[in-house]
Amino acid sequence: MKTFVNALTIFRIIGAFTLIPLAMNQMFGAAFIVFSIAAATDFFDGYLARKYKVESKFGGVMDHMGDKFLVAIALMLLMVVWGAWACVIPSILMILRELYVSGLREWLGSMKISLPVPKPRFSIGKIKAATQFISISGLYLFLALVRTPYIYSKFMELVFYASMLCLWIAMILSIWSAVTYTIEATKKIKSVK
Numbered sequence: 001m002k003t004f005v006n007a008l009t010i011f012r013i014i015g016a017f018t019l020i021p022l023a024m025n026q027m028f029g030a031a032f033i034v035f036s037i038a039a040a041t042d043f044f045d046g047y048l049a050r051k052y053k054v055e056s057k058f059g060g061v062m063d064h065m066g067d068k069f070l071v072a073i074a075l076m077l078l079m080v081v082w083g084a085w086a087c088v089i090p091s092i093l094m095i096l097r098e099l100y101v102s103g104l105r106e107w108l109g110s111m112k113i114s115l116p117v118p119k120p121r122f123s124i125g126k127i128k129a130a131t132q133f134i135s136i137s138g139l140y141l142f143l144a145l146v147r148t149p150y151i152y153s154k155f156m157e158l159v160f161y162a163s164m165l166c167l168w169i170a171m172i173l174s175i176w177s178a179v180t181y182t183i184e185a186t187k188k189i190k191s192v193k
Contacts, residue, residue, distance in 0.1 A: 001048065001052045001054050002049075002052075002054035002056065002059075004048070005045050005048050005049045005052075005054055005059060006045075006056075006058065006059055006062065008041040008044055008045040008048075009041065009045045009059060009062045009063050009066050010062065010066075011038065011041055012038045012039075012041045012042060012045075012066035012067070012069075012070055013062070013065065013066045013069050013070075015034050015035070015037065015038030015041075015070065016038065016066070016069040016070040016073045016074070017069070017073065018034050019031050019034060019035060019073055019074055019077055020073065020077065022034060023077040023078075023080075023081050023140075024077070024080075024081070026081065026143075026147065028140050028141075028143035028144035028147060029144035031077075031140045031143075031144075032137060032140035032141045032143075032144050035070070035074055035136060035137055035140055036137045038070055039070065039133035039136075039137060041066075042063070042066070042067055042070075042129065042133070045059070045063060046063065064117070067129060068098055068102075071094070071098075071129075071132050071133075071136065072095050072098060074136045074140075075091040075094060075095060075136065076091070076095070078091060078136070078139055078140075079091050079092075081143070082139075082143065086164055086167075086168075087139065087164075087167065089171075090167050090168055090170065090171035091167075093171050093174065093175065094132065094170060094171055094174045097174040097175065097177065097178045100178055101177070101178060101181050104181060104182070104185055108185055108188065108189075111189070111192065113185075113188050113189065113192060115181060115184060115185055115188070124173055124176055124177045124180060125177055127173060128170055128173035128174055128177055131166045131167075131169050131170040131173060132166075132167075132170040134163070134166045135163045135164070135165075135166035135167035135169075135170055136163075136167075137163075138159050138160075138162060138163025138166065139160075139163045139164075139167070141159055141163075142156065142159045142160045142163060145159065
């Protein structure tokens, strides 16, 4: 079971890099399918690892890397192929948040201070990840529908507006999460001094 769980995580990383040729060749339907399946593995690898007690440090590190690769690559591709300001602004802020939190963890690690990921089932981070996955999936679906001849419907409009709303909610949650990590880091630094 441990091998299967780790394979799901590695599939997410492979899926992230598979998005590059798909999106750059405007194969948005295929990108939607690959991204959606890869995003789903985020739930299943963690769930199965906990259920069957096969959690490992390798799996934990690769899980976080897989999430970051998948979201960052998908957002960068959306900015490149689409470029709408309503997509670019939240995408840049979410990518910067990932870099900031990773840098903060590295800096604290150099002082032998750990900044673990919150464990509650419905933490800000988990809700942020879910809204990111939903919004990015929706935006790739929207781009696929737009490129399909003779299709224009209320469903397509709904997909677009719901996805954009989720993207901006994910941005707000990302900023909130970064502030929360900063406050926690400040407390840990003060407790060491």
